[in-house]
Amino acid sequence: MDFWIMLGKYIVLGIIQGISEPIPISSSGHLIIAQRLLGLGVEDLSFEVVVNTASLIAVILVYKSEITRLAVSSYEYLWKREDSQKDDFKLVLYLIIGTIPAAVLGFLLNDFIGENLKSTFTVGVALLLTAISLFFIRNMKGTKNMHKMEWKEALLIGIGQSIALIPGISRSGATVVTAMLTGLNRDTALMFSFLLYIPVSLGASILEIPDLFSQNFTSENLIAYGAAFAASLVCSYFALKWFIDIMKKGKLIYFSIYCLFLAIITLFIL
Template sequence: MFIDWIKFIILGIVQGITEILPISSSGHLVLFQYLFDLKQPGLAFEMFTNMASLIAMVVLFYKDIWHLIKQTFMFLLKKDQSAKKDFEYVLKLAIAVIPIGILGFILKDWVGSIKSLWFVGLALMLTGTLLLLIYRSRNQTETHDEVTYKDALTIGLTQAVAIFPGVSRSGSTIIGGLTQKLSLKSLLKFSFLCYIIVSIPASLLSIYDLTQVTESIDLIGYGLAFITTLLVTYITGYYVMKRLQIKHLLYFGIYCLTVGLVAVLSFILI
C-alpha cells in the first residue's frame, strides 16, 4: 500500500510539472506507465489531477480572472468604454479555445485510444523539433505585447493539436504565439488563461463521464496525488511566469527530442 501511495505522489509531481512546462503532461504520464511500470490509474485519477492543476492555475491568476470578469460585465451592462480593451481580450481568449474545444469534442474517444508508446514518442519528437525551430528563428528584437485577433487565432489553431498525447499544450501555444512575434510574457499569461478556460468544461465533462464507469478509488492515494499536483502546478506556474526565457526553449526542445527518441526505440526493441 505504501508503494502505491508513492506511485500516486510521483504521478502527481509529473502532472504538476509537465502540465506547465512545454513537454506534455499526457505524454509523460504514458511514458511513466510504460517505461517505469507505473500503471496509470483510470478516469477518476485523471479527473483528480486535472482538477488540481486547474485550481492551482486559478489561484495563481485569480486577480487577472476577476479583473477580466468585472471589466466584461462593466462593458456589456454599463457600456463602460474604458473596459472595452479587457472585453476584447476575453473575446480573443474565446477565439483561441474554440478550435481545441471543437476538435477535442469530435476526436475525444479516438484520442483516448492512441495512448501508445510509439505515438507519444513521435509526438514528443515533433514538439521538440518545433521548439528548436522556433528557438533558432526567433527574432527577439521584434515583439509586441498586446495580443491581436490574429495572434489569438494562430494560438488557437496550434493549441488544437495538443489534444494528441505527447503534444504539449503549453508548447503548442508558445510555438503559435512566437511565430506571431508576441512577447513571451504576454504569451505565457494568455496561454495559461486559455488553459483555465479549456479545463473548466473538460473537468465538468470528466465528472459526468465518471458517473458512467465503475472504478475503485484509493482515497488516501488520490488525495496525495491531488495535493501534490496542486502544489507542484502552482510552484511550477509561478516560476515559469517569473523565469522562463526564450533561451530555455533550446533545453526543452532537446529534452523532448531525446525522451521521444528513447520512447520510440523502446517500443521497437521491447
C-alpha cells in the same frame, strides 16, 4: 502493504502530472511514458480528471489577478459602457474564440485519440515535433502585447492548442510557439497560453464529473486520489512559476533539448 504501494504510485503520477503540465514537455506524454517505464499504470480515467483539475487550480492561483481584472473590466464594459475597459473585454472574446478549436476537436476526436494515439511511438514522434518547434522559436522575442492582438491570432493559437490533444505534443509548448510565431512578445504569449488553458480544462473537468461520481471509491482510493491531487496542485503551481521565469530569460532551448532526449529514449528504447 498494497495500500502503500498504491498510494506511492498515485503520488508519483501526481508529481509527474504537476511538473509536466505547465512546462512545454507534455504531461500526457509523460504519464504514458511513466506507465510504460515504471509500471505505474492507472486503469480508470477519473484519475486523469483529478490531477488535471489540480493543475487547473494551480494555473488559476498563479493568474488570479489577471482573471479578476478581466472579469471586472468585462462587467464594467458591458453594463457600464466604460470604454477604458474595452481592450480587456476584447481579450475575453479572443479567449472564447481561441477555445473553440480545442473544444470542437476534443469533442469529436476524444475517443479516437484515447483508442489510437496513446502508444509510446506516437508520444515519441510528438515529443520530437515539440523539441523542433521549441528550438525554432527559441530566440524569438515578438513585439505585440495583448492590446495589439486580433481575433485571427487568437484563433491560430487555439488551433495550436487543439493540436496538443495528441499525447506528446505539449499544450503550453504548442500555444506559446504559435503565439510567438504570430508576433506576440514572450510575456503576452505565455499569459494568453495559460488563460486559454483555463476554459478548456474547466470544460473537460465538468464533462467528466458524472463518470467520476459513478466510480465506486473505497476509503483507500479516496486517500490515494487526495494525495495525487495535492501533489499535482503543488508541483503545477511551482512548475508554472518556474516556467514564467524561464520565459522571461528566453531559455526555451532547455525544454527543446529535454524533449529531444526523451523522444530518442521513447522511440528507440521503450
